[in-house]
Amino acid sequence: MTANQVSVFIENRQGRLGQVLSVLKENDINILSISLADTTEYGLLRLIVNKPTEARDVLLKAGFSSMLTEVLIIKVPHQTGALQKILAVIAENNVSIEYMYGLSVESTDASIVMKTNELDKACKILAGSNIGTLTSKDIEAL
C-alpha cells in the first residue's frame, strides 16, 4: 500500500532544479507532485513520478544524489476536516510524521504524500481505519 518517492539532493545554486527537471523531461518522466525543502546551503527535492525507479536511475547517471523512499500516499476526500481526521488517527497511535505534501490527481479525491517514522505501523493504522492509499502501480496508471 506504499509508493516510491524519488528524493534528490540539490545545492542551492541557480539552475540546479532546472537541471533535474530537464533530465526527467528528456527521459519522458511525468511529475505528479513535487516538494522542495531547503536549508541555507542545500535542499531536498521530493518527487512523485510515474516511473520512480527509472527516474532515480537517470538522475544518478546525471550525477545527482538520488534515491527511492517508501512513502504513503493517502487519499483525502474533498471535505472539510478530512485531513484532520486522518492525522488524528495517526497521532493517536504515536506515529510521527516527518514531512508531507499534497498530490492532486483525481477529480473527487485529493491526496497527501506522507513520510512517517514507522512505515509498517502507519500502514496498519490506515488499513484498520479504512483509509485509502495509492500505490506506485496506481500512480503509474494515472
Add this chain to the structure above:
Amino acid sequence: MIWAREETLSRAEMEALQLERLQETVKRVYEKVPPYRAKMDKIGLKPEDIKSLKDLSRLPFVTKQDLRDNYPFGLFAVPKEELLRIHASSGTTGKPTVVGYTKGDMETWTECVSRIACAGGASASDVAQICFGYGMFTGALGLHYGLENIGATIVPSSTGNSEKQLMYMKDFGTTLLVATPSYALRLAEVARELGIDPQRDLKVKIGLVGSELLTDAMREEMYKYWGSDMKVTSNYGMSELMGPGVSGECEHLCGMHINEDFFIPEIINPDTGEVLPEGEWGELVITCIKKEALPLIRYRTKDITRLIYEPCKCGRTTCRMENLSGRSDDMLKIRGVNVFPSQIEEVVLSVEGLGPHYEIIVERDGYSDKLTVRVELAVATDSFKELERIEKTVKNKLKVMLGLDAKVQLESPNTLARFEGKAKRVRDLRKEQK
C-alpha cells in the same frame, strides 16, 4: 635605535664572521649529526672543503622531510640533557616537527628577537601585549623573551577572548601589540563594537605582526583602525630555524632585515636547487650558523622572496628579504595556523557518506581568513538529519585536526573538478581579494 653592533657591520666584516661560524657549524654537524654526515659523505664533501662562503652552495639541503624522518631528535647536535626547551610545530600526519634549544640557543633567540623588536620601534617603556598562542608554537614565547630582554612590560594574554584582551589593553595601557595581522584587525573591530575607539581610548602605537602574510592592503587597514601613526612591522621566522627572530622590518618598511650573523640566506630556484643571483625571486634557503641544538644547514623554507644587500636608510647593513610572495609548496596559512591539504583530505576520507574528492577555498572574510571545504556526497539520502550529521562530522573533525572552524559545503556527486596528474584542490582567493 639599533640593538646590536652586528647589524651594522661592513659586508667584509659580516662575511668574515659568517665564514668562521659556518666552518665551525659544518664541522660540528659533520661530527655530531649522522644523517647530515651521510648526506655529505654521499657527495664526497668534507668540512675542510668549505673554504669560502661560495662553498656553501656545495652543501646538501635539509628539508622538513629530513626533520620528520629523524623525528624527534635525530638531527640534534647536542645530547638531550643539554636542552632547555622543546617546541614543536604542527605536522601533517600527527607527527610534529620538533625543535630544541640549549642555554646558548635561548640566548641567541632572545638576542635575535630583541633586535627585531627594536627595529620595529619597541623600547623599555613599552607595555607589550602578546596575543599569540602560548604553548608548543614558538611565536609567543619567542617574542616574550625578546621583548622582556629589551625591558618592556609583558602582558602574556595569549589568543582568544577579544573583549578581555581589550580590557587589558585599556586598563594596563598597552602600547605594543604582538599578533597576526588578521587578529590585530579583528581586535580593532571588536573594540569598535564595544564602543572603544582604538585611536582615542587605547595607547597601542606599535604592532609587531607575524605568523602570516602582511599585505600592503592589510597594513593600510591597520593604519585606518589603529591610527596612521602606528608603527606596523612584520617579522619572519620559523620554528625549524629558531622561531621568530630570523628577520624583521625596520621603520623604513623596505624588507625584513635578516640577522645575518646567525642566519645565512640564499635564494634558489625551487625546481633545480640552483642558487640564483642577487635580487632574483626564488625559494629562501637558510643556514643556521650559531645554533647549538639544531643547526640546520641549507634549510629549505619553501618561502618565496628575494634578497636586497644594499644598506638600509636606518643604518643597518644587514641583508633584507622582501615580504613573502607565497610558498613553493602547498602549505596554507589560515588565521596563522599551518594547514596542509593532506590534513583536510584525511578528514574527508574518514567520514562515511562522502566521496574522496574535495576542494579547499580560502578567502578573506572581513579581516579574517575563511576556510570552506567542499565535499561530495557519495550516498543518497532523504533525510536532512543525515545531511546535517555528515556536515557536522566533517566540521568537528576539521576543528580537532586543524584547530580551525571551517565551513563545510555539501555537493552532489561529480560536481567537483577531477584531475589527471597533480590535483589542484586549493583555491586561495586571498591575494586576489586584497
